[in-house]
Amino acid sequence: MVYDVVIIGGGVSGLTFAYECEKFDISCLVLEASERLGGCVHSYPNLDGMAEIELGAHTLYSSYAKCIELIETFDLQIKDVTQKKILVKSDIDDHPRSLFRNLRFFSALLAFSSSIVRNHGIPRLGDEPMLLASLSNMVGTRNMISFFKPLLCALYNQSPEGLPSDLFLKARRRSKKIGYPKKFTLAGGIESLIQALATRVHYKLQSRAEAIQAGELFLVKTRSETYSCRSLVFAIPASSLAQFPELVEQTGYGGTANFETSVLRRLPEDLPAIVAFDSAIAYSEIIQRSGDSNKVCHHPSKLDLNSKIFLKQQQLPDLSNRVGCHVKKPYVYLIGNHFSGLALEDCVAYAHDVFLNFKTIHVSRAL
Secondary structure (H helix, E strand, O other), rough: OOEEEEOOOOOOOHHHHHHHHHHHOOOEEEOOOOOOEEEOOOOOOOOOOOEEEEEOOOOOOOOOOHOOOOOHHHOOOEEOOOOOOOOOOOOOOOOOOHHHHHHOHHHHHHHHHHHHHHHHHOOOHHHHOOOHHHHHHHOHHHHHHHHHHHHHHHHHHHOOOEEHHHHHHHOOOOOOOOOOOOOOEOOOHHHHHHHHHHHHOEEEEOOOOOOOEEEOEEEOOOOOEEEEEEEEEOOOOOOHHHHOOHHHEOOOOOOOEEEEEEOOOOOOOOOOOOOEEEEEOOOOEEEEOOOEEEEEEEEOOOOOOEEEEEEEEEEOOOOOOOOOOEEEEEEEEEEOOOOOOHHHHHHHHHHHHHHHHHHHHHHHHHH
16 A cells, blocks of 8 residues: 555654544554654553643643644543642752742842843843843843753753753744633543544554655655655654654754653652652652753652652753754655644644645645
């Protein structure tokens, strides 16, 4: 069989693209190298009646218009969630306390006023190319170190050192959906969305694309089979694209931010410089900067404290080393969280936009 398109990667981006294909009767196959779909979306099973523990993406927002379209299509049940107090334990102060108590408003006012005098104008986030430098200029070095730096580490699951200011300044399409809470999750965890998408697409697990031959058709070779297709979509990390240099050209170095997600029954007492906060989904997240990796430890607060019970290794694009990727062959498309943003909405919306371009070309080829 010759597929209209083969998608390499079964994360939320690849599944969204495949779902769009199925809606328009475009024959499509998703090849996923691992034993499960979802990529960075992974909901740990409910324990002792508590909400599922999210080992990757853990919150949806009312501004996620494209995600909400899928949620409504599959009639998924949502759960309202309310953010709890954020705690920080830093090298400066060993006593955990509300992260917002680390803010020094007088220092921020003084730094802001000094910046106005120094720069002859109101400081803005994009005044400096690096995000931390911009924040330091606006609110002072102490507030940047004790509040914004750990908060950004928690937000992006990687060190904020080297993050560009345009990361915050990038324009996004945002449309508030009526009737949705500001923050919410799904009954059964966010992976429920992955499971719903999987019911509508054709996929094969443990099918790593080991070689791809480009010609009149693309021949995608796995360990056991070879698939033919007219178009090819990569929905894998930029670092994995390096094995297909004949199809994709990379400019710059696309690093990865590696971290581990652990479900714990006991919080180690010797964790230095951690950021901890109670999430809206009835569990705690602990983020520790350790060497070149971030460790994100999820631990159910109501469980019997004992030992680690689950470990998952994750990779995200290194936002301080963003890579440029360009296709070298026609009918090759790139999607994923290293192009538009890390958020679920960024992945879903970008996959949708790329599909619209693909559909236009696909229709013209068929005429």
